[in-house]
Amino acid sequence: MHGKLTTFHRFSGLTLTEVVIASALLIVAMVPILKGLASAHAGTMIIERKSRSLMLTQAKLDEIRARSVYHYGNSFEESNSSLDGPYLCTVTDESAGTNLRRVAVSVGYDLNGDSILDSEEIEVTLTTYIARRWDS
Numbered sequence: 001m002h003g004k005l006t007t008f009h010r011f012s013g014l015t016l017t018e019v020v021i022a023s024a025l026l027i028v029a030m031v032p033i034l035k036g037l038a039s040a041h042a043g044t045m046i047i048e049r050k051s052r053s054l055m056l057t058q059a060k061l062d063e064i065r066a067r068s069v070y071h072y073g074n075s076f077e078e079s080n081s082s083l084d085g086p087y088l089c090t091v092t093d094e095s096a097g098t099n100l101r102r103v104a105v106s107v108g109y110d111l112n113g114d115s116i117l118d119s120e121e122i123e124v125t126l127t128t129y130i131a132r133r134w135d136s
Contacts, residue, residue, distance in 0.1 A: 052084070053108055053109065056087055057089075060083065060107070064105070068101075075093050080115060087107060088115070091103065091104070092106075101129065102128075102129055103129075107123060
């Protein structure tokens with residue numbers, strides 16, 4: 001018997017169930033990726049602040065060394081001075097002998113915006129000794 005062959009054509013596409021499951025899997029996969037990106041960004045900001053603080057600290061020490069050549073007798077002490085926007089600097093200057101001074105420069109990012117460099121805001125502290133070059 002020769003009859004008609006019945007062929008079924010399946011439409012290509014996705015069912016609603018498949019779309020919902022695929023969306024759910026995508027959302028589940030995106031949460032850890034977004035958390036990772038957020039923590040990477042936070043880490044980058046910390047590194048940027050520390051690097052900028054280090055650069056500003058070194059520049060301040062270089063300035064103090066240059067001033068000390070002709071103005072060794074002057075005090076280099078500073079407290080909460082602004083270096084570059086929200087970056088603040090504190091300089092301690094103490095005698096370490098008759099012709100020797102110990103200078104410490106602390107720089108940090110003013111996180112709370114109160115224009116005071118608190119101990120938890122300090123990113124970098126560098127200490128050096130400065131000797132009298134000649135009598136002035």
